[in-house]
Amino acid sequence: MARFFVRRLALSLVTLWLLATIVFVIANVLPTDIGRTILGPFASQQTVDALNERLGTNDPILVQYARSMRNLVTLDFGDSFQSGAPVMPTLLAAMGRSAQLAALALLLTIPISIVAGVYAARRRDRPSDRAIVLFGVTSSSIPEFVTATFLVVVVGVGLGWLPVLANPPPGAGLITTVKYLLMPATAMAVVYFGYIARMARAGTIEVLQSDYVRTATMKGLSTNQVIRRHVLRNSLVPTVAVIGVQIGYLFGGIIGVEKIFNYNGMGQLMLFAAQRKDIPMLTAGAVVIGIVYMVATLIADLIIAWMNPRVRLDEGR
């Protein structure tokens, strides 16, 4: 298990290095004069050159690459081209907000969708299964910004139950924060419900047809015992893998929802940075989101390895 973990971690680091390199290449492929972009068309060429000099964008490409690698190792990506302030504090604050939102969305969706998926699998082809599948397909095909708008209009404006802006006031407690985040999180959760529930349903149906479930049933176990002892651990492996990938995606910020609820998360921050060619901010954002992806999939893989001894024991050979 330790060996599995180390190998997996090493692989993650290599991936992270590749990611940083790709971001670096893309940033340098852009034929933009960065100083000009920042200072605007009316600044004198002299000022632009001086800024480029200060930002280091005139340095040889290898020097710039070495600098970006150093940034990667120290996780310090310098100052924002736009505000001049260090990027990391801004970025981490935005990431924290996105993480809060994503965590609430996942908390809402994972238990419900897994329970619904497994239940549907057990009631396969009966009305309750059909209803769950239909709701899942529908909910995941409605984009989150549509659900979000609907929620704002009905729950926020119409009923006035929840605030229509998601940024909680400073110093808000847990309950208040949840109250502010509930609508955007629900909009995101609705999309993922269908996705995860269908995954859980498909995995469970497959395992229910397996020979070892037949063995367990023939032992005389009740259906609930069979599900608990022999089905879940095997049937939820693909679901866990999917959730692992989705966590990275959610933490990266869902721009539509953030816009509608005017929430200062990663999505808005990255969009802003991209529009203004704020390369340090973009690079840092890509790397940090990358790290979240790595960690989330690593945790998912570890859970899968715990669930499935084949992964755990064969990998170590």
Place this chain on the structure above:
Amino acid sequence: MTATFPAPQVPSAGTTAALKVEDLSLAYIVRGIPRPVLRGVSFEIAPGEAYGLVGESGCGKSTTAYAAVRYLPRNGRITGGRILIDGADITKMGSDEVRQFRAKHASMVYQDPGGALNPSTRIGTQVIEAYTVLGQSQDEAQKNALAALDRVNIADPIRVFNRYPHQLSGGMQQRVVIAMALASDPQLLVLDEPTTGLDATVEASVLDLVRTLRNETNAAVLLIAHNLGVIRSLCDRVGVMYAGKIVEEGNAVEVFERPQFPYTVGLLRSLPRHGVRKSQRALATIPGTLPQIGTDLPTCVYVDRCPLADELCRTVVPPVVDVGVGHWTRCHHYDRIGDIPEPDSGVGQVATEGAEVLALSNVSKTFHQSGHSVPALVKVDLTLNDGETLGLVGESGSGKSTLAKTILGIEGPDTGSSILLDRDELEPTAAGRPVKAKRSIQIVFQNPDSALNRGWSVRQILGRSVRKLTGLKGKAADDRVDKLAHDLRLTQRHLDLKPGQLSGGLKQRVAIARAFAGDPRIVVADEPTSALDVSVQAAILNVLSELQAESKTGYLLISHDLGVVRYLADRIAVMYLGRIMEVGDSETVFRGPNHPYTEALLSAVPSVDGEPAARIRLEGEIPSPANPPSGCVFHTRCHRFMQGICEVTEPPLIEVEPGHQMKCHIPLEELRRLQTKAKVEDIVLTTPPEALEAAVAEGIEPG
């Protein structure tokens, strides 16, 4: 244990049958319409008796078995009749009662033991559960579970307890499944193809185990197997099923020796029995196909395929006729069974003195896995002549498939190996070989389903092979496709269908036609019939031998079915741990004296003709090729082990008599003496303890 059969225990009216199926009808609901699968099946099994159901795929034997434990597919409905276990009707039970019934009274063992165990749970937990469900405490259950593993001859139960299923071999997995099945001391034990997919040697040990346990438990055994040899070796009585009905029933030996229903006759004649060879006669086939599930049946279910059918059969339902003690048949014309015509004589002696088409010398193949060298083939020398069939036998892991892949160029052999095709050196891998060499060596796979492109019509599949391999175009290519189809008895209608629309036998014909597209010199047939029913197998074997007689193609036949090998092969090579242990004319090898490994293989196979006299049980499993035993690689399992020689030096492969090579320290005459003696005395030979000690001394773990 002896090789004789227990007297048939025909349940009389006085005893309560352990399982009694009465006029059982069952249907599958397909799109709302019930399709009858079982149409009035009745039979009973006494406590301690073993009853076998035989018949081809689709006849309803598995459905019957699953119905007997109330484990039906979601769309299965019992539409009539009763299933009584110890007097209680399980068709009327509620779900709680069914659960109690499964926990306490019935158990099941299936094909593919690997799939029957939960992959993510330790063996111990799974076996213990079979006891806790009976209401035992955890401690008690654990004690019993360990004892159960011991009872199924698992040497180190505590170690196995902590393993996961994928860390055990197939034979061990099946023992674990059997241990769980016996936990409740059930009245009914259903075995569904319990040894299919296992090696012959493992199969023999599992069958031994079931026999022993049967005597101990007094459970009624219902056995489903397509292998009639397995049925004969285990069952007291058999029922022959056809189209959802039992058409003949009786004592196993009697039914197999003196069948009284035309279908049983056809089934038995389609098997290569009593050492029959292709040169002697073609195998019987059963024309036509099983009636479609759900169709209305004629008065006699078999009438459409029966050579004896007449007006009476079409108009009057045949009665059940007693033809012996406890032996009955549903045939009007059982007295004319002898009139069923024998199949044609064979294709005549195939010349084995043809020119040498393939010569392997010093062929080795070493795989490298995470720093270890794993020799899969070690210095193999073999030749194959024009029009000759070379049978390749050995347990899984013996290197048969690697050898085939090496010849085909799928795996490149180690340097120093030489493969000559018509005296020309072949490039190691197919990529480097010219088209001529590629078209000359072709393969027929075990499973035609996955070997043919499902999206293409048969005509497209064959057309592409013809164009790729022969370079023919347009009309010439089309003519060649028609010729191939004709040779394989495929009609024009078949050519326009896709593989999914064909039966297994027809698909395999297409796969054979494809291999023959470019007039190959050699065809590798890797288990060509093991996925097919016996009557279909017979047709495929006939086609293969006819094609060979015409085209003088050399066959390399890989099969675990020694009956098939004996029927088709002119010469046989026996492999063990990547080495050729024995090679010789088919008859010489089958008659013996032979290599102790071959001797063990031959005696392991349950035959429909009855058990071989001497029973040799190979202990343990085939050692890892990464760490082969010293000296003779077989010494760790050899029942004729000689300490001081066998574990020290590896014997060379030498010619012991004309056309017969062997790799053994024991001289031929000594082997002849020992083996004749063994046959006369009917003894069970197992690995002598010295061999196991020698194996342990050199660090190889015996089973």
